[in-house]
Amino acid sequence: MKAATQHHVRLGGRRVEYRVVRSTAARKLRVRVGPSGVEVVQPAARSGEDVSAFLNRHEDWILDQLGRIERLRGVLRPEQRRAGEILFRGEPAPVRIETTRARRRGNAIRIADGEIVIERGQGSRTPVERSLETWLRRQARNEIERHLAALTVRLRQTSRRVYVMGQRTKWGNCSAERNLSFNWRLILAPDFVLRYLVTHEAVHLAIPDHSAKFWLTVRSLCRETERAKQWLCRHQAQLQVDLASVLEGTPEGERLTPACG
Numbered sequence: 001m002k003a004a005t006q007h008h009v010r011l012g013g014r015r016v017e018y019r020v021v022r023s024t025a026a027r028k029l030r031v032r033v034g035p036s037g038v039e040v041v042q043p044a045a046r047s048g049e050d051v052s053a054f055l056n057r058h059e060d061w062i063l064d065q066l067g068r069i070e071r072l073r074g075v076l077r078p079e080q081r082r083a084g085e086i087l088f089r090g091e092p093a094p095v096r097i098e099t100t101r102a103r104r105r106g107n108a109i110r111i112a113d114g115e116i117v118i119e120r121g122q123g124s125r126t127p128v129e130r131s132l133e134t135w136l137r138r139q140a141r142n143e144i145e146r147h148l149a150a151l152t153v154r155l156r157q158t159s160r161r162v163y164v165m166g167q168r169t170k171w172g173n174c175s176a177e178r179n180l181s182f183n184w185r186l187i188l189a190p191d192f193v194l195r196y197l198v199t200h201e202a203v204h205l206a207i208p209d210h211s212a213k214f215w216l217t218v219r220s221l222c223r224e225t226e227r228a229k230q231w232l233c234r235h236q237a238q239l240q241v242d243l244a245s246v247l248e249g250t251p252e253g254e255r256l257t258p259a260c261g
Contacts, residue, residue, distance in 0.1 A: 009052055011059045015215045016066070020051060025176040030209075033065035035236045036169055041116065069233060086246055087238050088116065088136075090190030095246060097128055107131035129243040133184070137164050140187035140194075147198040148180070151221065156204035168240075171197045171232075174204035185239045189231065196228035 008017050018031075018038035029051065030041040041049055055062065065096045072197045085094050095116045106126050108119040118128050141164045152158055159174075162183040167173075180201050199222040207214040219225045232239075 002231065007051075008047075009055050011055065012063050014063075016062065018054075018055070020048075027176070031055065031058060031062065032170075033062055033069070035069060035233050038066070039060065039169065084246065086116070086241055086243075087188040087235070089187065090193070095132070097247070109135040121261050127244075129247050132195050132243050132247070133166075135186050137184040140164050140182065140184040143187060143191070143194055144182050144198055147195050148202060151199060151202040152205070155202060157202070159202075159205060172201040174201045174208075178205060185241070188239050188241065189235070192222075192224040193228045193231050196222045199225075214230075 005020050006017065007016055007020055010016070016038060018040055020040045020042050022042050022044050024044045026041050026043040028043065031047060031054070032039045032041075040055070042051055068085050084096075085092050087093065091114065093111075093114060093116050095118065097118045098119055099120050099122065101122060105121060105123050106122050107121065107128055109131060110119070116132070118132060120128060141162075145162065146166065148159070148162065158178075159180045160178040161180070163179065164184050165181050166185075167181070167183050168184065171186060172180070174180055182197065182201070187195055196218075199218055203214060203217050203221065207217060215225075222228070
């Protein structure tokens with residue numbers, strides 16, 4: 001897919017902003033409405049006029065989805081994240097940096113009493129935020145693959161490849177080539193949210209659209225589907241975290257590790 005472009009259309013007397021993502025793999029126009037807005041996947045051969053007509057045909061559904069999201073935002077106020085803290089598996093986790101006397105060139109990360117501790121060797125040149133993201137990506141992949149292993153057996157479907165990426169506009173995707181991609185930030189969310197997003201994309205291996213059959217299948221495999229959607233509406237800002245900003249000013253100390261350790 002190419003980079004998204006911004007557009008707007010009038011639906012039901014209101015201006016609706018939407019993103020268009022052109023795709024060489026897509027066979028037909030698709031629209032998604034979520035906490036991050038309206039996104040249209042447009043086959044490369046289709047024109048802009050086709051997109052406008054498509055949105056107008058689905059005006060009632062789009063406005064209904066936008067209204068649902070706005071109502072949820074009004075009821076579920078976002079919680080504020082404290083400095084030097086991120087969500088991990090849905091729980092606030094303070095982040096602390098320790099400079100050790102170990103002669104390692106990189107950084108090590110561990111969990112201690114609900115706290116994420118980054119052990120930075122004296123000779124390390126690796127930015128701590130890069131080490132933290134790499135560690136979070138690894139944790140995300142482990143959990144995603146654990147859920148996928150059970151789901152693909154139940155669905156009798158297999159994916160070609162699984163990617164863990166840093167998308168800014170989506171949590172997951174199932175391509176026409178049967179590749180699944182997921183946002184590493186899902187590891188910041190509770191397990192039931194990660195499980196819902198993995199279920200959503202895994203079901204697309206069997207049902208490529210968002211038909212009633214698709215949603216019935218998702219809900220049969222993940223009973224907390226609606227709860228997960230509501231959680232995402234409330235906490236999406238906390239998931240779109242900039243690790244460098246979080247780590248700026250993070251408490252740092254020295255752990256007296258033997259130099260040969």
